Amino acid sequence: MRICAIELPELRVEVLRATASDVPDHVPLGIVVAPAPLTESKLLGNMRLDVVSHEARSLGVRPGQTIAQARARVPDLLVRVVRPEAVKGELARIAEVALAFGATVAFDVASPGALASAFERASASNAFGMSDVVWVDVTGCAHLHGPDQQSGETMLATRLEGVIADLGHVCSIAIADGPRIAAILARSLPMDDVRCPVVVIPPGKNAGAMSGLGIDALPLPDEDVRWLVKIGVRTVAELSLLPRSALATRLGPRAPVILSLIEGDDRAPLAPYVPPEIPEEEVTLEYGIEGTEALVFVAKTLTDRLASRLAGRAVATSRIDLVLGLDAAMLREAEGDSGERDSGDREQVVSLELPAPLSSASDLLAALRPKLERLVLRAPVLTAKLRAPALVRKPQSALSLFEATPKAARALPRLVAELAADLGPQAVGKLALGDSWLPEERSRFVRMGDPTVKSSQPAQRKRRHLLSSIPEPTRVLPEPLPVPRDSVKIVRRLTRLESVEWWRHVPGERVPSVDFVYAWVLESPAWVEIDRSSGATRVRGWFD
Structure with missing residues (x-):
């Protein structure tokens, strides 16, 4: 041994x-x-x-x-x-x-x-x-x-x-x-x-x-x-x-x-140390801090220590909680309350859901900093505890001698975490292919790290058949752009949509029937929609 x-x-x-x-x-x-x-x-x-x-x-x-x-x-x-x-x-x-x-x-x-x-x-x-x-x-x-x-x-x-x-x-x-x-x-x-x-x-x-x-x-x-x-x-x-x-x-x-x-014979067993299920780091401050700059400095110490624990376990975290212990006397004075308070009332919690799991100290601090800079403290902080309650396996990849490691793959999780801290987790996501032939529903916004989206997917991912061999536009306009019919020079007819999702229409209402063509409009290749009933032409996107 x-x-x-x-x-x-x-x-x-x-x-x-x-x-x-x-x-x-x-x-x-x-x-x-x-x-x-x-x-x-x-x-x-x-x-x-x-x-x-x-x-x-x-x-x-x-x-x-x-x-x-x-x-x-x-x-x-x-x-x-x-x-x-x-x-x-x-x-x-x-x-x-x-x-x-x-x-x-x-x-x-x-x-x-x-x-x-x-x-x-x-x-x-x-x-x-x-x-x-x-x-x-x-x-x-x-x-x-x-x-x-x-x-x-x-x-x-x-x-x-x-x-x-x-x-x-x-x-x-x-x-x-x-x-x-x-x-x-x-x-x-x-x-x-x-x-x-x-x-x-x-x-x-x-x-x-x-x-x-x-x-x-x-x-x-x-x-x-x-x-x-x-x-x-x-x-x-x-x-x-x-x-x-x-x-x-x-x-x-x-x-x-x-x-x-x-004689060199040592067979003493080790008493294994089992770390706690949730890694956490805590510091006790001698004096209460009120400014965000001092709080960020304390958070840097905590993230450094927490990252070392995560590295030992080879895991990353998808959520961090910063629990701030407030000065009870200053809290009563600020809120005009002379009664006793529960321990929960003397704490201020900063929680951050990470769209992509993080493990390094610099990434954790970069994600937490925007929250701390906007934080309004109710009283001076005497203790600070950083916890990682949600742990996930950290993906490992072998380094190649012949291919450089893409920098974007390392920088994207940190960037997404910073955006989520600034804009909120509901406003950060990615585009996914929608299960529809309607142009306005072909792509949909999916929040990154959304557990509901993952749980709704079957174990075996369904193979999609909505992609055809015809050219697809690289940019889709948020609103159709009407253009004169004589300015459209059709190069290739792409597809015809007829009675698509007819069940969404009121009985008796006309179900649109359109043709999509590859055409030149304003000296640029465009994805053009032609209404076969009225003959109206609208630009729905562009080919780059």
Whole structure:
């Protein structure tokens, strides 16, 4: 089983910097991970730091120190609180994006102060204090990225690293046989300021890759690590030379796991993460926004995140809903209401039906922007949630080396979505062939993405027989143009219509009988109708 492990050592710092606007980029930062109602104003000096930023580590601050100890070293240390649900939500987003690279994903949230996680990983010996991992099962996926397994997995890991970097995260990636060994190798990679490290271990070579690591990379408590160092064992290779019986006695119940990892045997299963049925993204704003420009900026962030989730599922959406949470106090003041309101009354929903399914962030934002620019907010916006309730399969097409991809095919869905947002979905559509010989009913307007039109069609499309071998006009006039009979120079008689749809006429009313001819009128080829009863001639269209 080939497993790709994505190690995210700076995840909590990145989550804080992405959500807090008052945190500068390059200041020493300490983080306390705690649920509500703990806030920054309630932090005490004896509370311990769970995570520290790279800038704080370079100044001597370490996880596990109290806030007072850390500020004794760095007086300008900035301490903030991060919610556990925010970290879990970000890991879920990364796991959903990673679905584009493998069929099964899982993630592990590191717990502050825990010695071991769900996969027996010790956090006390980790240099970063804690770490978070996302796993992707990439078994059988190497041939999609390269000619052989080694180069294909290397390219897969490189592309995955680029996707994670686009999400704003620093990571290290390792591919090996088994999730625990892949996570250990990813955590042991040296971080680089230029690019994220990537390593691919060939199948069956786990033991050789583990032998070069230090014993602190294994999921061992601190007392076991200190004991091994005292007896001169500092690497996994040296640990593998010790007698198994004595080592098992010292390690206790963890011995089977440690010994299997030393030998490169990792058969731990993944606990698959199943994403929610309806993908959604939500942001909470520190201050209420009232202008449309600020709202469009928030919508851009939401569309970027939602598009990454859609890409992981290989789907597109035919509808998006933007739910805006309004300031209840300002809403009561604006509407002169002092009573309590339901949660639905404090929300303003912007729904957009997309005639053609969209999936990219730029297309979703372009379709949503006209709605937001015309939106009148009832009160300042405090929260914004973007949902994609209607998902459809995204069509995939292979690229050709000899034929260029038509640009119109890519630009048309976005253009149609923008027109639908501006004019309304009822005013955007296409012309379809009508099942009639009457010229005014030969073409009809069909709204794009109309579900009623699709449901009315049979499973086997009916073959139409209303197209003949005679020339058809390229332009049909909205109203017939009467012309003198002597100005019409008939070139070819096309067809004769007699008693067409006679049941629509009142009994006793004359059913028109006409001839259609190809003729020259005003020095242009025209589609001319001749009434056989009265002899009147009318131009109904033109041939280009």
